[in-house]
Amino acid sequence: MRKSCIKVPKKNGEQIRRVLLEIDLLDNSSRIRSEGEVLYLPLTREPQQCELMDLPGEFELTEHEFAEQKGQLKLEDLLENVPHFEVIGDIALIENDVPEPEKVAEAIMRVKNNVKTVLATLGPVEGEFRTRRFRTIAGEDKTSTIHREYGCRYYIDLERAYFTPRLATERSRILAQVKDGQIVADMFAGVGPYSIMIARKSPNIRVIAIDKNPDAVDFLRRNIELNSVLNVEAIEGDANVEAGRFSGIADHVIMNLPHNAREFLDAAIRLCAPGSVIHYYDITQEDDLFQSSLKLIREAASRAGRTTDIIDTRVVRSYAPHQSNVCIEVKVI
CATH class of the missing domain: 3.40.50.150 (Vaccinia Virus protein VP39)
Structure with missing residues (x-):
């Protein structure tokens, strides 16, 4: 399948792969191509210019043919019903009423390699400052993270400010x-x-x-x-x-x-x-x-x-x- 990708020298490949993974731009359903001294990293969508500005080192935005990544683990392989969740930085958020939250959290952390913490919301956004409370289900016990979006980075404490x-x-x-x-x-x-x-x-x-x-x-x-x-x-x-x-x-x-x-x-x-x-x-x-x-x-x-x-x-x-x-x-x- 032909799709958008980042062409990068192998020496910079891992560094750029990590950034693409953090901002959900790396397409894990396709196999990374290696040809000579360059890598082709498949993308989930066309990146914004400000996202490209955040990539380190030399690279080129181009298109290439990619094979499907066989055996790529998906949440559907681990859970009968995949609940709604969102990822902010390296924290995944699930609702508190999700059945078997520990099982869901374990599955998310297995599939999403960049997730270090899974939190469950303890209620809606509330109060003058629109904040929420959470409990830790798995991983590091924290509510702060750095989130990447369109080339920008945001330090956030999810219990102290809305995002x-x-x-x-x-x-x-x-x-x-x-x-x-x-x-x-x-x-x-x-x-x-x-x-x-x-x-x-x-x-x-x-x-x-x-x-x-x-x-x-x-x-x-x-x-x-x-x-x-x-x-x-x-x-x-x-x-x-x-x-x-x-x-x-x-x-x-x-x-x-x-x-x-x-x-x-x-x-x-x-x-x-x-x-x-x-x-x-x-x-x-x-x-x-x-x-x-x-x-x-x-x-x-x-x-x-x-x-x-x-x-x-x-x-x-x-x-x-x-x-x-x-x-x-x-x-x-």
Whole structure:
């Protein structure tokens, strides 16, 4: 089968293989090809440019023919029913109500070589800072890790600051809309997955990253250093208050606080320069995916004597039965 791959000198092969494995880019279902002094490492998908920037040494993105990896162990070989789980750095998360959690954890660690810890969630995201509690099922007893995403690295303690890898594609989509020289306000920045990815695109982009959780801001500042981005300003504070310091300067305003973003719409409008874009996230019912949220945005703009034009409305993911996580993008005039 012909597929995208990384062509790399054998001397650099193991180092790049490890990075590809960490960011779930290495296709373990295909056999790595060795020809002369080079290796061909098969990929699960086409990599982003910022991911390629994170690969060490010499390499080339190309295509090649690969044979199927015979005998590759899969979770289906070990478990009758494979539960939903997600991997953040070297930690796998499963739900607390998964039957036989120890068996599931053992299977995950056998199949996912990069996983060192399996945690079970002890409840939903809760509280002002959107945190969760966990219990260790297998491996190292820890809740902190370094997660790689699109070439960026994030230090995270999962019990002290919220993070989900399920929005990686969404973050990349917004990244593509930000242009050189623009100003971005990330109103609920957390540990920095939107802010840092955008800042890495160009040193001429200015990112104002705000969060109320002091732990999240500590991690954000650590991640700014970890990714060597000097164009992110990390601010601990309430976005409703901090917005007053940056009135009318933002070209993009990111509102990724789905359950409560509506409480900050007046502040978001205040941040907007003429022609700026608000990226507004919400949790909505299936019979009213967008209209109620659009009404709230229009009302906030009207209070400030401004108007909006709809750019896009989209379902990001299913959130719960009959509920969706949606993104609404509007231009503020």
